[in-house]
Amino acid sequence: MSNQERLLVELTDAVGCCSPLVREPLSAEQAVELSRLFKAMGDPVRLRLLSLIASHEGGEACVCDLSGVFDLTGPTISHHLKVLREAGLISGERRGTWIYYRIEPDALRRLSAVLVPDVAAAGPA
Amino acid sequence: MSNQERLLVELTDAVGCCSPLVREPLSAEQAVELSRLFKAMGDPVRLRLLSLIASHEGGEACVCDLSGVFDLTGPTISHHLKVLREAGLISGERRGTWIYYRIEPDALRRLSAVLVPDVAAAGPA
DNA sequence: AGCTTGTTTCGATATTCGTTAAGGCAGACC
DNA sequence: GGTCTGCCTTAACGAATATCGAAACAAGCT
Numbered sequence: 303m304s305n306q307e308r309l310l311v312e313l314t315d316a317v318g319c320c321s322p323l324v325r326e327p328l329s330a331e332q333a334v335e336l337s338r339l340f341k342a343m344g345d346p347v348r349l350r351l352l353s354l355i356a357s358h359e360g361g362e363a364c365v366c367d368l369s370g371v372f373d374l375t376g377p378t379i380s381h382h383l384k385v386l387r388e389a390g391l392i393s394g395e396r397r398g399t400w401i402y403y404r405i406e407p408d409a410l411r412r413l414s415a416v417l418v419p420d421v422a423a424a425g426p427a
Numbered sequence: 428m429s430n431q432e433r434l435l436v437e438l439t440d441a442v443g444c445c446s447p448l449v450r451e452p453l454s455a456e457q458a459v460e461l462s463r464l465f466k467a468m469g470d471p472v473r474l475r476l477l478s479l480i481a482s483h484e485g486g487e488a489c490v491c492d493l494s495g496v497f498d499l500t501g502p503t504i505s506h507h508l509k510v511l512r513e514a515g516l517i518s519g520e521r522r523g524t525w526i527y528y529r530i531e532p533d534a535l536r537r538l539s540a541v542l543v544p545d546v547a548a549a550g551p552a
Numbered sequence: 553a554g555c556t557t558g559t560t561t562c563g564a565t566a567t568t569c570g571t572t573a574a575g576g577c578a579g580a581c582c
Numbered sequence: 583g584g585t586c587t588g589c590c591t592t593a594a595c596g597a598a599t600a601t602c603g604a605a606a607c608a609a610g611c612t
Contacts, residue, residue, distance in 0.1 A: 333471035333475045349461055353453040357450055374569095417542060500604085501558070506600095523610070
């Protein structure tokens with residue numbers, strides 16, 4: 303068993319009871335903030351965009367790498383990227399001709415922090 | 428920083444490099460299926476409903492436990508519960524007068540599996 | 553029957569998704 | 583400098599979908 307695996311097992315044992323989602327009701331404010339993230343990911347095109355950007359070489363991708371994948375026009379891709387940007391899930395930077403997008407790790411961290419303990423609950427009783 | 432907090436940080440750091448979402452592009456089919464879950468959770472009321480049910484005593488709650496929390500009418504709560512039900516996130520069962528809702532762990536597990544390296548598979552060797 | 557609990561139906565309003573057309577920015581070329 | 587061309591965004595608009603409440607409906611208990 304690797305160090306990381308051991309760590310993960312320790313974690314799942316340690317926080318199984320303490321997920322923000324499962325331990326106690328979310329506050330209205332927490333729910334509003336979190337739902338913005340979930341909502342932005344609640345579209346198949348945006349989920350794939352997110353995944354394409356994240357898995358692209360160097361952790362970043364320009365729009366030209368993305369728009370060819372879908373059967374959608376440029377403005378539509380641009381719109382979905384804007385939704386992801388405004389949710390804080392990605393950030394864009396212009397370098398010369400192209401605009402490069404990359405993942406904002408903090409946003410994904412917040413999401414997984416809500417969900418991970420449920421994985422733990424599914425583990426050894 | 429507590430032991431548990433340190434562990435959580437370790438795990439969430441792993442999300443940035445190893446989660447399925449980040450490792451390779453999602454297929455169109457995966458994206459459609461996953462986005463249904465995210466979409467259902469993309470509303471603050473539904474997120475709180477989910478959390479209220481999950482954190483309620485015995486892991487289940489009747490609608491009467493839920494509707495009082497919000498400034499919304501019964502039919503609206505019923506509507507949101509239906510959305511969660513059709514997304515497979517919760518299930519309802521009638522017992523006498525009341526209908527009890529509980530979390531469907533599989534759905535949350537699928538969500539976690541996208542964001543987080545395979546924690547469950549990292550069980551005791 | 554009457555009462556309680558929860559859902560369904562229907563209608564009004566608001567938001568989202570995708571298109572076409574137009575605008576902004578950077579580089580190439582004269 | 584001026585004007586092309588390519589890349590991406592913004593603006594404007596229609597169609598589809600989501601959100602919510604009032605009224606009507608179903609299911610169970612006394």
